[in-house]
Amino acid sequence: MKTTLTLPSPLKGEETETILSVRNLEVCYKSGKKIIKAVNNLSFDIKRGETFGLVGESGCGKSTTARAIIGLEKISGGQIFFDGVQIDGGKKEIHKKIQMIFQDPMSSLDPRMKVSDIIAEGLDVHKLYKSKEERLQKVFAVLKAVGLSADYINRYPHEFSGGQRQRISIARVLIMEPQFIIADEPISSLDVSIQAQIVNLLKQIQKEQNLTYLFIAHDLAMVKYISDRIGVMFNGRLIELATAQEIYDNPLHPYTKSLISAIPIPNPKSERLRKRIIYKPL
Ligand SMILES: Nc1ncnc2c1ncn2[C@@H]1O[C@H](COP(=O)(O)OP(=O)(O)OP(=O)(O)O)[C@@H](O)[C@H]1O
Numbered sequence: 472m473k474t475t476l477t478l479p480s481p482l483k484g485e486e487t488e489t490i491l492s493v494r495n496l497e498v499c500y501k502s503g504k505k506i507i508k509a510v511n512n513l514s515f516d517i518k519r520g521e522t523f524g525l526v527g528e529s530g531c532g533k534s535t536t537a538r539a540i541i542g543l544e545k546i547s548g549g550q551i552f553f554d555g556v557q558i559d560g561g562k563k564e565i566h567k568k569i570q571m572i573f574q575d576p577m578s579s580l581d582p583r584m585k586v587s588d589i590i591a592e593g594l595d596v597h598k599l600y601k602s603k604e605e606r607l608q609k610v611f612a613v614l615k616a617v618g619l620s621a622d623y624i625n626r627y628p629h630e631f632s633g634g635q636r637q638r639i640s641i642a643r644v645l646i647m648e649p650q651f652i653i654a655d656e657p658i659s660s661l662d663v664s665i666q667a668q669i670v671n672l673l674k675q676i677q678k679e680q681n682l683t684y685l686f687i688a689h690d691l692a693m694v695k696y697i698s699d700r701i702g703v704m705f706n707g708r709l710i711e712l713a714t715a716q717e718i719y720d721n722p723l724h725p726y727t728k729s730l731i732s733a734i735p736i737p738n739p740k741s742e743r744l745r746k747r748i749i750y751k752p753l
């Protein structure tokens with residue numbers, strides 16, 4: 472069954488499965504004299520424990536939406552609720568529960584900092600330990616969770632491969648004990664052979680720690696693999712919202728159809744017959 476885009480008003484977290492509600496979100500940027508509506512009347516709910524995939528072409532407003540949710544972007548309209556509490560306008564305590572993994576681990580990790588300090592940065596900022604020993608133990612625990620050796624704590628980001636660096640980014644987020652993780656194209660900068668490892672690691676951690684994900688990507692194939700439900704964005708708006716399987720089997724919007732038609736089919740015979748559908752908005 473297709474989910475409609477008219478959503479009920481968000482309820483307090485304990486009474487509902489919903490952990491995050493975005494309501495009529497609007498974010499504008501100034502470009503010279505022009506104002507660009509990067510996000511336009513966007514509404515969706517994310518259920519506790521699910522992975523919500525957000526897809527759409529470059530520039531459609533995915534990262535802007537993510538940045539608005541974690542409070543990095545000023546919003547010009549709408550509301551954002553986390554666990555029933557309105558968080559737009561800055562509620563620092565709640566924002567700790569929401570953490571974000573960025574696309575390019577090389578530019579999001581400070582090259583002059585040691586791995587242990589990179590991972591513990593959030594703890595340091597919020598003073599979340601009583602002793603150096605406790606801090607170190609927390610770093611060891613998250614290194615283990617992401618499959619990295621404890622021997623790495625004194626190394627620097629450039630000494631690692633892309634996949635390992637993304638594991639460090641994940642450790643840095645996990646140490647904050649979040650409930651909700653936004654992963655903004657967390658695998659786009661990685662070799663294809665490494666992408667599945669990172670996605671599988673994210674899935675495993677989600678199960679172990681009962682996390683909710685907002686997973687952002689261009690690539691619908693990978694989003695389908697990890698997501699329970701998928702929202703398709705186009706030009707700042709949400710144009711389709713359904714379960715991953717429904718989006719794939721029965722896309723309704725012509726833009727979603729064009730995204731699906733771009734996915735290669737792992738069968739040479741069918742792949743030869745695959746027709747790209749190009750979406751041209753009116
Ligand atoms: N800081 C900014 N100042 C001005 N315009 C911006 C800014 N950040 C984003 N934009 C514009 O807002 C729109 C949405 O950008 P956004 O980065 O959210 O897209 P995206 O879907 O994440 O794209 P990508 O897939 O390339 O990461 C684009 O037109 C972009 O040029």
Ligand SMILES: [Mg+2]
Pocket residue numbers: 533534535655
């Ligand atoms: Mg982006």
